[in-house]
Structure formats: C-alpha cells, structure tokens
Amino acid sequence: MSWKKGIRWKKGIRHEESSVRTLIGETLLVLGAGFCFLGALGLVRMPDVYNRIQAGAKASTLGALGLLAGVGCLHPQWWNKLVLIALFILLTNPIGSSTLARAAYISGLVPWRNRTVERPREEEGTSAHPPFSTKEKSS
Amino acid sequence: MISLSPVTILMGFALLGGGVALALARLGWGPTAADRVVAADTLAVITTAGLAWIALALDSSLYLDVALIYGLLSFVGVVAIARVLEKGNPVEKGDPP
Numbered sequence: 001m002s003w004k005k006g007i008r009w010k011k012g013i014r015h016e017e018s019s020v021r022t023l024i025g026e027t028l029l030v031l032g033a034g035f036c037f038l039g040a041l042g043l044v045r046m047p048d049v050y051n052r053i054q055a056g057a058k059a060s061t062l063g064a065l066g067l068l069a070g071v072g073c074l075h076p077q078w079w080n081k082l083v084l085i086a087l088f089i090l091l092t093n094p095i096g097s098s099t100l101a102r103a104a105y106i107s108g109l110v111p112w113r114n115r116t117v118e119r120p121r122e123e124e125g126t127s128a129h130p131p132f133s134t135k136e137k138s139s
Numbered sequence: 140m141i142s143l144s145p146v147t148i149l150m151g152f153a154l155l156g157g158g159v160a161l162a163l164a165r166l167g168w169g170p171t172a173a174d175r176v177v178a179a180d181t182l183a184v185i186t187t188a189g190l191a192w193i194a195l196a197l198d199s200s201l202y203l204d205v206a207l208i209y210g211l212l213s214f215v216g217v218v219a220i221a222r223v224l225e226k227g228n229p230v231e232k233g234d235p236p
Binding site for chain 2: 029033039041049052053057074089092096097102
C-alpha cells in the first residue's frame with residue numbers, strides 16, 4: 001500500500017496530494033480492466049452477432065477509456081499520447097462496430113429471436129428478413 | 140517512479156488476461172465469420188488498453204506509441220474485412236441458434 005507511507009516532501013509538493021491521486025488512478029485502472037473483462041464476457045454469453053457487437057463495442061470502449069484515464073492519473077506527463085489514444089478509440093470503435101453490423105445484416109445473417117416466448121399474433125411476412133435480397137447483388 | 144500496490148497489479152493483470160482469454164474463445168468458436176471479426180475487434184480494443192497498462196507497469200512511454208499504431212491497424216483491418224463480408228458474401232449462412 002504505497003499511499004499509506006506518510007508525508008514526504010518532494011519538489012515542494014506534499015506527498016499526500018500525490019497519494020490521493022494515486023488512489024484515484026488505481027481505482028480507475030481496476031474499473032477499466034473490469035469493464036474490459038465484462039465486454040469480453042458479453043461477447044461469449046450473448047446469443048447473436050448483433051448482441052455481441054453491442055456488448056463488445058460499448059463495454060470495451062468504456063473499459064479502455066477508464067484504463068487510459070487511470071494511466072493519466074498515475075503519469076500526468078504522458079497526457080498527450082493518452083489523449084490521442086483515447087480520442088482514437090472513442091472515434092473509431094463505433095464506426096467499426098456500425099460497419100460490422102451493416103455488413104452482417106446485408107450479408108444475410110438473420111437476427112436472433114427468443115423462441116421461448118409465445119407470440120400469438122405472428123403472421124407470415126413479419127419475420128425478420130433483410131430488406132436487401134442477396135439474389136439481386138449476384139446478378 | 141510510481142509504485143503500484145500489488146493488489147492493483149494482480150487485479151489488473153487477472154481481469155485483462157481473462158478478457159483476452161474470453162475474446163480468444165469467441166474468436167475460435169464463433170459459428171459465422173462475422174462473429175470472429177467482432178471478437179477480433181473487441182480483442183484489439185482490450186489489447187490497446189493492455190498495452191497502456193504495460194506502459195504503466197514497465198514505466199516506459201514507448202508502449203503508448205505501440206498501442207496507438209496497433210489500434211490504427213486493427214481499425215483498418217476490421218473495416219476492410221467488413222467490406223469484404225458485405226460485398227463478396229463469403230459468409231456461411233448459419234442458422235440462428
């Protein structure tokens with residue numbers, strides 16, 4: 001426990017303030033790693049490609065941002081590269097997951113339906129087929 | 140020089156390693172090609188965060204450059220494979236589970 005070592009003087013700054021910063025940084029690190037783990041767990045547990053895209057992209061983005069914020073709290077002199085990586089993840093991960101969902105939908109993957117729930121008013125023609133037929137593209 | 144507490148180091152390595160293991164399981168076990176690409180995307184994000192964690196643990200800012208380039212290359216690869224899935228339609232049309 002490095003934040004309980006007491007008061008030291010280093011470059012005119014009390015060590016207590018930096019120990020509070022260290023505590024916040026370590027909490028953000030553990031939270032970010034936990035959200036990364038939860039994203040991967042949702043990737044395994046979800047039943048469909050589209051659900052897996054949602055679980056993986058959102059939770060992993062939040063986890064990576066939290067972990068980068070924790071690294072920035074512990075090493076404030078690295079802020080420029082950390083902000084660059086965080087902005088890059090925040091901009092490109094939704095674009096990548098949206099492109100993947102569009103590609104999976106166009107290529108003909110049918111979304112998952114909960115078959116255990118009874119649907120009394122189910123009619124023909126209301127099932128979830130993709131609006132883009134794949135037969136037209138082959139011509 | 141910042142000394143992390145051993146509890147934080149252990150929990151961070153365990154959670155990131157567990158996340159990488161679960162994403163690799165979905166990458167190998169995914170029934171369709173889109174599942175594997177989604178698993179590769181999530182694995183790339185977790186690996187980028189893990190490279191930042193390694194930069195903190197080894198106290199060297201070189202790994203942040205490695206993380207940035209890794210994220211860039213993985214994004215380009217994911218978009219390219221998504222375009223191939225969309226146009227060429229090489230995906231096997233598996234039944235929904």
